[in-house]
Amino acid sequence: MDNKPIYGGQAVLEGVMFGGKHCTVTTIKRKDGSFDSYALPKTSHPLLIKLKKIPFLRGIVALLESSAIGSKHLSFSTDRYDVDPADDHKIEEEETSKLGMILGVAGIGILSFILSKLLFTVVPIFLAVIFKSIAPGETVQVLLEGFFKLTLLLLYIYIVSLTPLVKRVFQYHGAEHKVINAFESNKELTVENVRNASRLHYRCGSSFILFTVFVGVFLYMFVPSDVLYIRILNRIALIPIVLGVSFEVLQLTNKVRNVPVLRFLGYPGLWLQLLTTKEPSDEQIEVAIVSFNKMLETENNYKQGLLEEKIV
8 A cells, every 4th residue: 555544435325425634525416417525624632532542442432433423424415415506505594503413413423323233232132032942052142143133234234225325325335445445556546447446445334343243242252141131231331342342353354454364354344345335337436536536635735734623
């Protein structure tokens, strides 16, 4: 990668968000075919900055921050992607409190993340307990629980991927990965070059989700699982630890992805991305390229001191 800066991203409705060191930028394609961009500065409380330097804790902080930031960008795309730019004043009239809206959306993003994690943690327990009469051992129960968690995850992703709206989001997810892969391979960001890049990437959040299943199964082996209420409580209590360890595993697989003997560690996450990404159209690739270049431009403005506290 030639010490290139590390960039991440997220697919939104009819667009892509990219994040750098100083800002996050989303570009969408509007109903009239024009591009519309939205940028936010990256600001963190000094305490959070310190926490993000501590292994295992940094993953939890990063996840909560990304959920909050991603929700703001998703809200931007949701409000505008199917609206004619001539009617933008209607959107602005509905935003009675910009600060309240931002805080509310960020809170919903974090809450949704926590609730979904609780759901995929607790439901597999009850499914495993149903088979306790024929699979009574604690180790077998933990493995069965992990099996149901993985099955529910794959089934959920597959079902939602069949809907036209989510399928398009997954195509933009693929475009996001292709742009980052092309950039990290020192390719010029043209539609042709990006199209030829892989739609899979080691740092993808989809890989992280899968790692939480495997890490969870491993950690559950060391806590009581026989009594149901204790089992539920320790699973919930272990959620932060599972997230923290899984984040470190994700970072590790990215670091060793070019080591022939170790690169296979990231393969399960890449296989899951075959579900969470789809091949994008040239038009979608173009949107992703515009968004990435806009992010680079905004990052450069920060470095030159042209932008300070707020990006409009």
